[in-house]
Amino acid sequence: MRRxxxxxxxxxxxxxxxxxxxxxxxxxxxxxxxQNPDYTSLAAAIAGETGASPKCVTSADLVAxxxxxTIECRASAGGADTTAVVLTGFTTGAxxxxxxxxTGNHRHQGILSSSYYRLATTTTNTYPLDINGxxxxxxxxxxxxxxxxxxxxxxxxxxxxxxxxxYRFSNLVIHGGNDFRYAAGININDSDCxxxxxxxxxxxxxPGIESKGIHHAASGxxxxxxxxxxxxxxxxxxxxxxxxxxxxxxNCAVFNCGDDFADTETLTIDHCAxxxxxxxxxxxxxxxxxxxxxxxxxxxxxxxxxFSVKDTDSVLYDAGTDLSGTFTTDxxxxxxxxxxxxxxxxxxxxxWNTITPAKWNGVDWSNLKWNGM
Numbered sequence: 001m002r003r004x005x006x007x008x009x010x011x012x013x014x015x016x017x018x019x020x021x022x023x024x025x026x027x028x029x030x031x032x033x034x035q036n037p038d039y040t041s042l043a044a045a046i047a048g049e050t051g052a053s054p055k056c057v058t059s060a061d062l063v064a065x066x067x068x069x070t071i072e073c074r075a076s077a078g079g080a081d082t083t084a085v086v087l088t089g090f091t092t093g094a095x096x097x098x099x100x101x102x103t104g105n106h107r108h109q110g111i112l113s114s115s116y117y118r119l120a121t122t123t124t125n126t127y128p129l130d131i132n133g134x135x136x137x138x139x140x141x142x143x144x145x146x147x148x149x150x151x152x153x154x155x156x157x158x159x160x161x162x163x164x165x166x167y168r169f170s171n172l173v174i175h176g177g178n179d180f181r182y183a184a185g186i187n188i189n190d191s192d193c194x195x196x197x198x199x200x201x202x203x204x205x206x207p208g209i210e211s212k213g214i215h216h217a218a219s220g221x222x223x224x225x226x227x228x229x230x231x232x233x234x235x236x237x238x239x240x241x242x243x244x245x246x247x248x249x250x251n252c253a254v255f256n257c258g259d260d261f262a263d264t265e266t267l268t269i270d271h272c273a274x275x276x277x278x279x280x281x282x283x284x285x286x287x288x289x290x291x292x293x294x295x296x297x298x299x300x301x302x303x304x305x306x307f308s309v310k311d312t313d314s315v316l317y318d319a320g321t322d323l324s325g326t327f328t329t330d331x332x333x334x335x336x337x338x339x340x341x342x343x344x345x346x347x348x349x350x351x352w353n354t355i356t357p358a359k360w361n362g363v364d365w366s367n368l369k370w371n372g373m
Contacts, residue, residue: 025057206234214239235258
């Protein structure tokens with residue numbers, strides 16, 4: 001016997017299928033004040049959306065209004081976002097999270113560039129991105145943070161009250177430069193942290209003697225770090241405090257650091273490439289010759305911040321383990337197949353930006369990109 005659902009039954013099924021999905025509210029930040037922006041800085045967006053008259057969300061209580069806030073960061077003319085951001089004042093939940101990201105022509109390709117949106121604060125003694133308050137569910141994806149003028153952590157998670165937390169940091173390019181001894185790329189310092197996931201991030205250039213690439217100082221919880229590239233950290237590439245929670249580190253390239261992996265008793269390291277050869281299924285990123293020669297053989301141009309896999313002879317090529325249950329692309333959006341180590345998956349084909357001279361037969365090829373490179 002054939003059954004035909006009534007219109008009310010169809011509507012009920014659709015409602016059940018959609019239940020649990022919060023309403024996404026998109027807020028536009030454009031540093032160059034074009035493309036119909038709601039705000040011209042990320043800091044202004046946070047202040048505005050937690051204020052008395054938000055432009056985008058109903059109120060800062062995302063749970064009460066069953067909303068999920070997406071802040072899309074743009075830089076139409078390449079202008080930097082120079083105001084430090086304190087992310088606080090929202091009430092969040094598992095489906096009522098805050099997502100900060102850049103996309104399309106405003107999103108970097110894995111290499112620090114002034115052509116794309118970037119958070120580049122110019123004030124010392126501030127954190128460029130400070131997640132500080134009851135914002136327990138935050139996702140940051142596809143942005144650049146140039147912390148060359150900062151003497152603090154580029155991303156700081158801290159001072160949160162008890163609550164179920166879910167932080168996700170993906171596809172970030174974080175660059176240091178200040179030689180302040182305690183500067184860091186990402187510092188997880190929440191006193192009651194549950195889960196932090198970090199993948200496809202490039203963190204490099206922190207010359208301070210006690211600097212850190214990614215540091216877990218929280219008293220509990222676990223930080224999962226996948227396919228990240230950490231380089232040029234004078235202190236420790238990846239580390240935890242004594243008595244802090246654990247780090248699970250997989251498919252990461254960590255090199256040219258004072259200590260690639262510190263506090264290894266709290267680190268689970270698998271399929272990683274480093275100068276020290278730490279962990280299970282370890283790859284020695286500097287197997288012979290000088291370290292600089294070996295780094296040059298592994299990366300396209302590590303000295304200038306291009307950490308893409310150089311070629312199929314790189315020790316990173318096909319050396320990782322499959323993490324497709326967690327994510328499927330690299331920092332530049334290339335689909336991962338055989339899983340290279342580090343933030344980039346090798347992609348065959350010419351990289352037009354490497355042609356020298358840039359003008360060939362009178363045509364300027366310098367701004368052309370091939371397959372996202």
